[in-house]
Amino acid sequence: MHDRTVAPAQQLARLVESPAPGRWGWSALPRATEGEHRRLRPSAVLVLAAPSGDGDLAFLLVQRSRRMHHHPGELSFPGGGIDPGEGPVEAALRECREETGLIVPPQHVLGTLPALHVRVSGNVVTPVLAWSPHEVHEHGPAEARDLESDAVGWFSRHRLAHPDRRVMVADGKGFTGPGFLTDGGVIWGFTGNVLDWILRETGWERPWDGGRTHRISP
Template structure:
C-alpha cells in the first residue's frame, strides 16, 4: 500500500469514528468561549529533488511534508516551524478552503495540484485561542513554493518523512513557562527544531499510521519562554 493510500485509509477511519490519533489531554476538542476556528494544511507528496539525510529505510526516500518557519518578528509563535495555515475568514466556505487559501498565500503553491484526503479532529490551542483543524493533503501535481512575505515566514521547505522518523533526529522538547514544565515530542531536521503543535500532529500521525520508530524519549531539548 502506498503512503497516499495509508493516509487516506487513516482519514477514513477517523471520519468513521474508528480511530482518533490525538491525545485529548494535550488538545481537547471542546471549543471554549472566544476561541476562533483555524486550519492548517498537512501536505505530503512524493518529491525527489530534496534527498533524505537519513539512509535508514524508514519511509520512501521521496516522501516529503511541506513546512515553513515563521518569521522571528511575529507576535504569535515567532520563529517556530509550522504547517501552512491560519484563521478562517468570512470568505472561506469551509475549513478546507481556509487551509488551501492560507497555504497559497504563505507558500505560493497552486491549490489545484493538491488532492484533499480529509480533515483530522480539531485541536484546541489555549495559548493562541484557536481551534485548529489539520487538513490532510496529497501533492498530486507539485508546484513551486517559496516565501511569499518575509514579514510572515523566514523560509518554506519540504522535509523528508524519513528524516522525521529517524530516531537520531527525535527529542523530547521540555518547555519552561511561568514556573510550569511541559514536555512534548520534537524533531531536529533541516537545521531547525520542529516542536509544539506541529510536532504533536506529526508524531500522532506517524504513530496512528504505524510508521513511528522507537526513539530515546529521555533525550531532552530545553526551551525557556
C-alpha cells in the same frame, strides 16, 4: 499491524476516515469542544505531503516570522484564521497559497482531522490533510510570500523518523511533547504532535528514545 505495501497516499487517507479514540488529542492540545468552537477563533492548517524520490515523501512546513506574537520563528504547517464564508479546507488552501506560493487543488485534499484547542494562542485549529501526486521538485520553488513567514521547506519523512532526530521537547512553561531536530530548527508543539501522530499511526515511526529531552528557551 501496518500494511507497508499500501501506497503512502492511501495510508494518509485512512487517517481521516476514523481517528482512533484516545489517540488523537493530547492534554496540552485537546480536541475542541462545541463550546470552544463557538467561542474561540477558528483556524486551519494544511498538512501537505508529496513524494520526494527514492520511495520517500516530504511534508511542507513554513518558518513563522520572528516578528509574530505567537510562535515566532517556529516551524509549522502553513495555515491561519478561517475567514467569513470559508470552511477549514478553503482556508487551509488559501493560507498555503498566500504563505508559500503553492497552489494545491481541492481534489488533493484527503480530508480533515478533528479540531484541536491550541490554548497558548486561543485558537481552535483544524488540520486539513492533503497529498500531492507530484514530486516535490515538480512543484517549483516554494518560498515565503507574506510577512508571517520567513522561510518555506520540504521535510523528509525518512529524516523526521530517524531516531537521532527524535526528542521530547520541554519549553520551560510546563509543555512537554514530541519533537524533531532538523537542519532548519526544532519542530515541536502543535506541529510536532501532529507529525508524531502521523508517523505512529501510519507505521512509519522508528523506535526512538522517548526519555531524550531537548529544552528550549521559554
